[in-house]
Amino acid sequence: MKRLMLGNEAVAAGAYEAGVRLASAYPGTPSTEITESIVKYQEIYVEWSPNEKVALEVAIGASIAGARAICSMKHVGLNVAADPLFTVSYTGVNGGLVIMVADDPGMHSSQNEQDSRMYALASKIPMLEPSNSQECKDYVKSAFEISERFDCPVIVRLTTRIAHSQSIVETADRGNHELKPYVKDAGKYVMMPAMARKRHVEVEKRMAALKDFAHETSLNTIQWGTTDVGVITSGISYQYAQEAFGDVSYLKLGMVHPLPYKMIEDFASKVGTLYVIEELESLFEDQIKKLGIKVIGKDKLPVIGEYSASLLKEKLLGIEQNKTYEIDNESPGRPPVMCPGCPHRGTFHVLKKLKLMVTGDIGCYTLAALPPADAMDTCVCMGASVGMAHGMQKVRGEEFGKKTVAVLGDSTFIHSGITGLIDVVYNKGCSTIIILDNSITGMTGHQNNPTTGLTIRNEPTKQVNLELLAKAVGVDRVRIADPFELKEFEKIVREEVEADEPSVIIAQRPCALLKGVKYEGPLRINEDCRMCRSCLRIGCPAIVDKGDKIEINNALCVGCKLCTQMCSFNAIVKAGDKNE
Amino acid sequence: MSDLNIMIVGVGGQGTLMASRLLGNVAMQLGYDVKVSEVHGMSQRGGSVVTYVKMGKKIYSPIIEKGEADIILAFEKLEALRWIDYLKQGGALILNDQQIDPMPVITGKAIYPESIIERFEDGGIRLFKVNGLQIAEECGNTKAVNVVLIGLLAATTSIDRDIWEKAMEQVIPQKVIEVNRKAFDKGYLLS
Numbered sequence: 001m002k003r004l005m006l007g008n009e010a011v012a013a014g015a016y017e018a019g020v021r022l023a024s025a026y027p028g029t030p031s032t033e034i035t036e037s038i039v040k041y042q043e044i045y046v047e048w049s050p051n052e053k054v055a056l057e058v059a060i061g062a063s064i065a066g067a068r069a070i071c072s073m074k075h076v077g078l079n080v081a082a083d084p085l086f087t088v089s090y091t092g093v094n095g096g097l098v099i100m101v102a103d104d105p106g107m108h109s110s111q112n113e114q115d116s117r118m119y120a121l122a123s124k125i126p127m128l129e130p131s132n133s134q135e136c137k138d139y140v141k142s143a144f145e146i147s148e149r150f151d152c153p154v155i156v157r158l159t160t161r162i163a164h165s166q167s168i169v170e171t172a173d174r175g176n177h178e179l180k181p182y183v184k185d186a187g188k189y190v191m192m193p194a195m196a197r198k199r200h201v202e203v204e205k206r207m208a209a210l211k212d213f214a215h216e217t218s219l220n221t222i223q224w225g226t227t228d229v230g231v232i233t234s235g236i237s238y239q240y241a242q243e244a245f246g247d248v249s250y251l252k253l254g255m256v257h258p259l260p261y262k263m264i265e266d267f268a269s270k271v272g273t274l275y276v277i278e279e280l281e282s283l284f285e286d287q288i289k290k291l292g293i294k295v296i297g298k299d300k301l302p303v304i305g306e307y308s309a310s311l312l313k314e315k316l317l318g319i320e321q322n323k324t325y326e327i328d329n330e331s332p333g334r335p336p337v338m339c340p341g342c343p344h345r346g347t348f349h350v351l352k353k354l355k356l357m358v359t360g361d362i363g364c365y366t367l368a369a370l371p372p373a374d375a376m377d378t379c380v381c382m383g384a385s386v387g388m389a390h391g392m393q394k395v396r397g398e399e400f401g402k403k404t405v406a407v408l409g410d411s412t413f414i415h416s417g418i419t420g421l422i423d424v425v426y427n428k429g430c431s432t433i434i435i436l437d438n439s440i441t442g443m444t445g446h447q448n449n450p451t452t453g454l455t456i457r458n459e460p461t462k463q464v465n466l467e468l469l470a471k472a473v474g475v476d477r478v479r480i481a482d483p484f485e486l487k488e489f490e491k492i493v494r495e496e497v498e499a500d501e502p503s504v505i506i507a508q509r510p511c512a513l514l515k516g517v518k519y520e521g522p523l524r525i526n527e528d529c530r531m532c533r534s535c536l537r538i539g540c541p542a543i544v545d546k547g548d549k550i551e552i553n554n555a556l557c558v559g560c561k562l563c564t565q566m567c568s569f570n571a572i573v574k575a576g577d578k579n580e
Numbered sequence: 581m582s583d584l585n586i587m588i589v590g591v592g593g594q595g596t597l598m599a600s601r602l603l604g605n606v607a608m609q610l611g612y613d614v615k616v617s618e619v620h621g622m623s624q625r626g627g628s629v630v631t632y633v634k635m636g637k638k639i640y641s642p643i644i645e646k647g648e649a650d651i652i653l654a655f656e657k658l659e660a661l662r663w664i665d666y667l668k669q670g671g672a673l674i675l676n677d678q679q680i681d682p683m684p685v686i687t688g689k690a691i692y693p694e695s696i697i698e699r700f701e702d703g704g705i706r707l708f709k710v711n712g713l714q715i716a717e718e719c720g721n722t723k724a725v726n727v728v729l730i731g732l733l734a735a736t737t738s739i740d741r742d743i744w745e746k747a748m749e750q751v752i753p754q755k756v757i758e759v760n761r762k763a764f765d766k767g768y769l770l771s
């Protein structure tokens with residue numbers, strides 16, 4: 001059957017057709033829909049793991065136990081999973097093991113634009129890169145075959161434009177992949193020095209075999225056109241190149257590591273000008289230049305940001321941009337904002353009011369770094385808020401520490417904040433950590449996590465008790481507070497930052513977009529308003545300053561009533577109330 | 581048919597996704613190659629959102645670039661202005677006459693650009709302006725703005741009406757199909 005599918009959905013279909021039995025992941029844009037789509041297949045065991053390292057370890061276990069397994073994450077997730085990654089390269093697999101990683105050139109929703117191909121090189125693991133949804137599905141199936149044939153994990157790399165574009169896919173039935181027998185084999189699966197030394201030899205042999213394979217496989221193809229120009233490319237760049245160059249000759253690399261050197265030399269010898277087109281790092285180009293081949297590439301093209309057909313036309317062919325209408329279109333930006341009713345709004349209002357130094361973290365709450373909240377000083381990677389607050393306190397002293405809080409979400413705390421907290425306690429810090437418990441992984445679109453009490457399939461499960469967890473690692477001061485009770489919340493924060501020991505505040509209030517969360521409906525501002533503009537200070541997108549009056553947008557307001565606490569004149573009332 | 585490039589622009593949460601799914605379905609029925617591209621994640625939180633729909637004999641890049649859009653379907657005025665450079669010479673701008681203030685305007689750090697519609701008219705743009713919210717409300721559901729706009733878009737193309745009807749049947753949930761049929765009809769008749 002032919003269907004329009006996201007690259008991510010097509011990956012899920014490929015996993016299904018390949019007979020995958022286990023899928024593990026930690027969410028992250030642009031990879032999240034892979035696992036959300038796998039949920040539709042009842043035959044596959046699927047889970048959100050607490051972080052990418054655990055996700056990969058789960059998949060490695062499944063593979064060694066004889067099943068085909070797939071593990072998905074965004075590019076920075078592979079940093080977290082890098083430890084098992086480098087060593088599973090040595091152990092190899094039993095059932096096929098495929099690692100999906102989604103890069104984000106241009107940083108549509110990421111904190112950096114690292115190029116995951118570097119990991120394939122560094123860990124000596126083969127990597128495939130599809131260029132549309134059909135290839136997403138086909139390559140995942142090929143990846144499982146390669147994994148089992150060469151006894152190694154295989155990484156399949158996507159980029160945002162592949163993961164989040166829909167194109168036509170022909171689907172098929174699920175193939176039958178029996179569980180392979182599990183055979184105890186310490187020489188292969190216990191990586192102590194003596195065994196690992198032997199396995200490293202196997203890794204090198206495998207890479208040599210894969211280099212030969214790179215020449216046989218139909219993943220790498222030459223598409224002959226006119227031969228005055230040749231283009232070596234992969235993934236989305238292949239699409240941009242075809243649009244920019246038209247009917248020239250292409251060497252399309254479906255397998256981006258290891259590269260088919262002989263094929264490249266042969267191609268280069270048959271074309272005139274040779275272009276190498278790859279987004280981000282100059283991975284192909286560096287290798288091709290080492291072969292003594294002259295190419296045009298990063299001398300003309302950026303290592304920063306996304307490519308496009310028009311960028312290639314402009315930089316490589318000197319073709320100017322299309323004509324556009326001449327209209328003055330200076331426009332104010334429309335940055336994403338915390339939603340009306342967002343529980344984080346209360347927390348950051350208080351932190352700003354108290355003028356605290358805030359080491360922040362990654363989630364919806366990172367939006368607090370932008371105006372109007374302006375209440376976050378740092379954001380590096382998931383979980384970093386806690387360790388950073390501790391480090392700052394250690395060098396700047398306790399007084400500074402008392403003006404500092406670390407802030408992170410529930411999912412982020414479980415992902416990698418808990419280890420930071422243990423450090424604070426163990427090394428006698430006195431940081432205050434605020435866990436924003438909104439009962440969901442919000443930023444990536446509402447995934448369950450160990451604190452929500454539900455699995456990825458919405459089945460009830462044990463729920464991590466954050467209060468007991470903090471106490472168990474040695475935090476004596478653990479407070480639970482409602483960020484929408486502004487006065488009480490402020491009092492608690494004041495007390496805890498003052499304390500000479502570590503403290504944890506669990507700010508509890510569910511995300512306003514969760515199904516079960518119902519407020520009473522829109523508010524409005526009545527004639528008692530004195531235009532003091534206090535309500536505007538919470539930075540709610542539903543409250544609008546019209547110059548001569550303040551208005552609440554009826555379509556946006558959910559009625560969370562946070563703003564009513566800002567008003568000294570009781571001028572904010574329920575819209576439609578008769579006796580207001 | 582020569583390639584048809586449609587850009588859908590709006591504010592996160594305005595229902596642009598349904599519009600792109602309808603267009604994708606239409607392209608499939610016509611037997612065209614098609615690519616639909618959107619960026620998820622951060623943009624859902626009330627930010628500026630853009631979706632590209634490209635259909636034709638063979639589609640390579642999923643992205644529409646400056647001066648390439650045959651049609652821009654704009655759910656909000658400021659967003660229409662922001663992306664107007666993407667309209668091809670002679671292309672059509674279908675504009676939902678609605679204003680949603682972005683945060684910099686709400687906080688007084690920026691002003692909402694004035695006389696946006698006049699700028700389009702003076703610039704010689706083929707403009708189809710519609711009060712989608714009001715029409716959708718008349719049809720019985722304010723959420724049907726997207727289908728009002730699709731109705732109008734449908735009328736500006738040469739694609740057979742039956743195909744749109746069938747797309748709606750396949751994409752829109754049964755319980756709201758009647759409201760959406762009405763919304764489509766009203767949009768279609770506006771052109």
Ligand SMILES: Cc1ncc(C[n+]2csc(CCOP(=O)(O)OP(=O)(O)O)c2C)c(N)n1
Binds near residue numbers: 026077436
């Ligand atoms: C290593 C890594 N994995 C995944 C992500 C993607 N990501 C960004 S924020 C986030 C989760 C945020 O959830 P939570 O901490 O509960 O905060 P909320 O968004 O709900 O406020 C994820 C998964 C990332 N940035 N880095």
